[in-house]
Amino acid sequence: MLWRQSCYSQRQVCSHLYRMVTTSISRNSKRNTKSSNEAMVRLSKRMSELNLCSRREAEQLILNKKVYVRNELIEPVLGQKVDSSECDIKIMNSSDGGFIAANELSDDDSYWESFRGQVVMMHKPIGYLSGQPERTGVNKNCYETCASLLNTLNFFDDSGNSSKHRRPSPTKRSELQETVWNRKYMKFNGPRRTLSGYAPAGRLDINSTGLIIFTRSGVIAKRLLASNDSKQAVEKEYLVRVAPLDPNCSMPNDLSVLLRRGNMLRGEKRPLQPLVEASWLNESQIRFVMKEGRKRQIRRMCRELLGLRVLALKRVRIGDIRLSALPEGHWRPLGKNEIQSLIGK
Numbered sequence: 001m002l003w004r005q006s007c008y009s010q011r012q013v014c015s016h017l018y019r020m021v022t023t024s025i026s027r028n029s030k031r032n033t034k035s036s037n038e039a040m041v042r043l044s045k046r047m048s049e050l051n052l053c054s055r056r057e058a059e060q061l062i063l064n065k066k067v068y069v070r071n072e073l074i075e076p077v078l079g080q081k082v083d084s085s086e087c088d089i090k091i092m093n094s095s096d097g098g099f100i101a102a103n104e105l106s107d108d109d110s111y112w113e114s115f116r117g118q119v120v121m122m123h124k125p126i127g128y129l130s131g132q133p134e135r136t137g138v139n140k141n142c143y144e145t146c147a148s149l150l151n152t153l154n155f156f157d158d159s160g161n162s163s164k165h166r167r168p169s170p171t172k173r174s175e176l177q178e179t180v181w182n183r184k185y186m187k188f189n190g191p192r193r194t195l196s197g198y199a200p201a202g203r204l205d206i207n208s209t210g211l212i213i214f215t216r217s218g219v220i221a222k223r224l225l226a227s228n229d230s231k232q233a234v235e236k237e238y239l240v241r242v243a244p245l246d247p248n249c250s251m252p253n254d255l256s257v258l259l260r261r262g263n264m265l266r267g268e269k270r271p272l273q274p275l276v277e278a279s280w281l282n283e284s285q286i287r288f289v290m291k292e293g294r295k296r297q298i299r300r301m302c303r304e305l306l307g308l309r310v311l312a313l314k315r316v317r318i319g320d321i322r323l324s325a326l327p328e329g330h331w332r333p334l335g336k337n338e339i340q341s342l343i344g345k
Contacts, residue, residue, distance in 0.1 A: 040081040043067070043074065047089060051343060054218020066092045115339050117185030118217040120198065122146055122331040123210065123323060130203035130212060146212060149329055150195040152188060155180055156330040179333045186333070201225055202236075202318070205296055210238070210315030211323045214331075223342055224318070233291040234342075235276060237317035240286045240298060242308040252306055255279065255286070265300050272301070284311075 044058035053061065059078055061067050067074045068090045074080055082089070091114075124130065129145045157177050179185050189196045198214040201224035215221050226232040244251060255278040257263070263272040277289035288298060302308040316323045320341040326332065334342070 039084055041084045043069070043080045043082050043089075044078075046082055046084070046086055047091075048218070048222065050087065050089060051219050051223070052089065052091060054222060057218050061091055068092070115217060115220070115343070116336075117179050117333055119213060119215045119220050119334045119339060119342070120150065120195070120331050121321060121323075121326065121334060122149065122212050122214065123326045123328045124204050124208070124212045125149075125329045126207060126209050129206055130200045143206065146200065147198065147214070148192075148194065150198060150214065150331055152180075152193040154330045156326055156332045175335060176333055202293060204313075204315060205299075208313040208315070209328065210313075211318055211321065211326075212315070213318060213321070213334075220339075220342055234319045235289055235291055235317070236293065236315060236319075238288040238290075238298060239281070239314045239316055240288060240302070240310055241284055241312040242286060242302055242306075243284065243311055245303065245307050245309050249307065251283065251308070253280075255306070257305055258288075258301065263301075263305060265294075265297075265304055268294070272297075 043062065044055045047053055047058040047061075047067070048055045052058070058067070062074055062078065062080065063076045065073060065076050069082060069086065070088045071090075124146050127143070128149070129143045131145070157174065157180075186195060188194060195214075197216045199216070199221070201213050201215050201221045204210060204212055213220075213224060215224075223232060224234055226234065242251075258275045258278045261271065261274050263274075265272065272294075273290075273292045275288060275290045277287070279287050281287050286302075290297075298313060299310045302310050321334065321338055
């Protein structure tokens with residue numbers, strides 16, 4: 001009887017030890033699997049992080065058998081994963097059969113050709129919407145959009161003249177003229193010869209004027225619409241003409257309140273990011289340099305923090321792209337150096 005009890009207790013001990021060992025092994029295997037999965041990311045996401053293209057464009061390139069990782073063609077299946085630190089990713093260029101790599105220099109011609117004609121800048125006039133048409137008021141009147149101005153009549157070439165449908169001969173075309181008139185880079189549709197497929201990367205309200213950028217490239221849009229607190233956030237410069245809300249009050253000389261942290265606007269849950277620069281240009285005009293871009297932010301800051309009302313607002317710079325001599329209501333494509341400055345390569 002005692003012998004049987006001792007055998008039974010030994011069996012219990014052995015089974016208990018076996019369960020402990022198997023449980024620890026399974027836990028370790030799950031932990032290792034989880035850590036390995038965390039080190040892998042979707043190929044489309046990694047391509048977007050390397051500024052090769054947007055995620056949607058990456059998925060289309062994968063399906064078209066245009067993506068190579070470590071010189072091996074990726075199968076046309078969505079959901080492929082690579083190491084989170086993988087940098088040896090290349091895209092086959094359809095035009096010449098070459099490759100566009102994530103680590104190649106910005107002065108490479110194939111890289112420039114992949115973005116040529118993808119980005120245009122416009123001098124937005126007052127009374128035009130930056131985004132899609134909106135129906136407002138009792139009569140539901142529809143404002144015209146800036147995209148309707150992207151036609152050949154409003155193209156401003158680099159010689160300083162509006163094109164007026166005059167196409168220079170291929171042998172005499174400049175870089176910007178070649179970008180516009182060569183159908184390889186840009187196509188115009190409809191009777192008004194208007195560009196299609198371009199979306200604004202950032203906005204200006206209907207009563208503001210100045211520089212606005214349109215693009216059909218996911219990489220450029222991601223760069224321009226980067227989060228305000230990220231390292232990739234782009235500076236924007238504004239010239240604002242103001243007047244005191246109370247006619248009996250004078251203009252505030254100190255604008256340092258705009259450079260502090262913790263400022264709140266009515267109806268907002270997050271504090272404002274401090275401005276990069278705020279200074280008086282003359283007795284009625286302020287220069288703002290900022291990375292943030294909330295709805296009507298400058299107008300609200302002037303009213304709530306400075307006691308001023310905005311009479312006119314004009315954006316003159318986005319990153320290194322300046323409005324310069326571009327006439328109001330006209331547009332032109334960005335050149336090679338301008339696109340390189342946006343990509344930040």
